[in-house]
Amino acid sequence: MNRINASLLLSVFTAGALALGVASAAQAAPVKNIVLVHGAFVNGSGWKPVYEILRKDGYHVSIAEHPLTSFADDVTAVKRIVDQQDGPTILVGHSYGGAIITDVGNDAHVVGLVYIAAHALDQGETEAQNGKLFPNATKAVKKTADGFLSLAPAFYPADFAADLPKAQAEFEAISQEPTAASVFTTPAGVPAWKTKPSWYAVAGADRIINPDLERMYAKRA
Secondary structure: OOOOOHHHHHHHHHHHHHHHHHHHHHOOOOOOEEEEEOOOOOOHHHHHHHHHHHHHOOOEEEEEOOOOOOHHHHHHHHHHHHHOOOOOEEEEEEEOHHHHHHHHOOOOOEEEEEEEEEOOOOOOOOHHHHHHHOOOOOOOEEEOOOOEEEEOOOOHHHHHOOOOOHHHHHHHHHHOOOEEHHHHOOOOOOOHHHOOOEEEEOOOOOOOOOHHHHHHHHHHO
């Protein structure tokens, strides 16, 4: 699986609460802003269950809807959301979204990072290089003539949404956002997790990111 299941939702909330508590202790104002950043092959609507949990508990939640057309485009789109926050902010990234928050997290507004089965790259690393060291399980990736990737809908439920109801998984399969292949080969810049608090939730049966790669990320971030 790779989509966020119930236990990972709880991990998001728990890790986010920890981050908020730690960050609040160092800030004059309490941390109420959370920005949720989706990964490849999906759009921001996948965050709805997390949004509902966090909103219920009084947090100001923003969901980034970045275009997946290039890493630079995605970083710019998420920074635009961060710049609109009033006060200190926590970033939560899922899958490729982790690479984005690793960069955007250097913004002065950001006081903590939460990685959910996500790439937490170090400077100079790429997702493609790390994927060769820790191969994933899916064989369902398709590429268009103009360099965009997607998951074959027939395999999407098992490879990306195994914990979701069948109808929801099938809907996400046909509504997925194609992702520029270049995002996986763009070297990371200076990682925010080296200087800011971060938390990591590993998905032990992930088929998109090798769980051993996630454990490596979690150990160092």
